Amino acid sequence: MPAFDRRNLLALAAAAAGSALLPPAAVARPLDQVLSTKRLRAGINPTLPPFGTFNERNQIDGFDADIAREIARRMNVELEIVQVGSPDRIPFLQADRIDIVLGAMTRLIERALVIDYTIPLHTQSVVVLTKQSGTAAPINTPADLNNPAVRLVQVRGTIGVPWIQANAPRAQVTLLDNYPDTFRALAQGRADAMVDVLESVVIPMRNFQQVQWKVLDQVLGSTWVGIGVQKGNHSLRDVLNIVLFEMHRDGFVNRTWEKWFGVPMKTPIPFNPMF
Structure with missing residues (x-):
């Protein structure tokens, strides 16, 4: 059986990346500003269950929300969830309306030209x-x-x-x-x-x-899915990488995945401290 053609995936997702249509980026908030304001702004798509969904209180919940809350807790900051959709999630990063973006952000070359990725959060x-x-x-x-x-x-x-x-x-x-x-x-x-x-x-x-x-x-x-940060915001990305590594190592990511999907991750994330 031939392997899945990654080029087809890239072609289908290139439009979602929208790199040619993005406005010039605003200056991202580096790590020291996130820490000084004690606020991490996370973009989450609530129309992508169980990654993101509205709960009975009309609040954004789901796998991504649980992951973002745990990241903020480990960084000792408050979490602000910002509703985003698939077409506007990268522009929100570009405009500095959010600090990180979740929502099945498949790692693609087209997107990597305009945003930075953390280490993988999960696979698809x-x-x-x-x-x-x-x-x-x-x-x-x-x-x-x-x-x-x-x-x-x-x-x-x-x-x-x-x-x-x-x-x-x-x-x-x-x-x-x-x-x-x-x-x-x-x-x-x-x-x-x-x-x-x-x-x-x-x-x-x-x-x-x-x-x-x-x-x-x-x-x-299989595709690799990370958390997106604004291009060049290495101070925030580097800390997120360590936080995610620890969340993988102590099983938090896998437990949260099974909580929302009901089954283990089909393609597990390899345990690798090098990033």
Whole structure:
């Protein structure tokens, strides 16, 4: 099975980086200003559950919020959560409206040209999601998708689309506009499988508990996700790296991941003190 084509991921995510459209950066707050004001401003996207979501008190919560709160606690500063969306998270850093940004910030060359990254916080894993039974043909390995009888369903523009084009060209493919419609097609037996980032499908899977889902063991590709800081803000980034290292070493990141995702991280972060 060919490896996941990283170039396709880069092409799909380049627009999200938006590097060519960003305004000149405002001066970032270095570490000494974060410490002197005792305030760390974290950008979190509340429309990306379980990374970010609104709780019953209409406050931003989720994996990213728990991570940001723990970072602030270990730095002995107060946390200010700032709501961001995917398109404006890098511009918010550029404009010095936030000090750090979370929200599945996949490490990409295009983004690294305009922001700095911490060491990885977590990974994202591209997998095949199918069902225990009721598929048009047995699906036990990714290679089984390359079958004219297999009906794949995908959200337009997601990273599974180019993988299918390269690795399962014989399959039937239906492209839909959103995840709810995609999961309804799977649940109702109108499709057999999809290829997507595991972390993007955890919540939709829970919404269809009557379906016996099956995630194939093989990871088609993994991406590294760090915390973003403004370009050149090395004093803050360097401390964040040490804080994150300790949070990985004492198990806080993995415990928080399992709290929100219900399962261990599919591709673990290697324990490495060199950064």
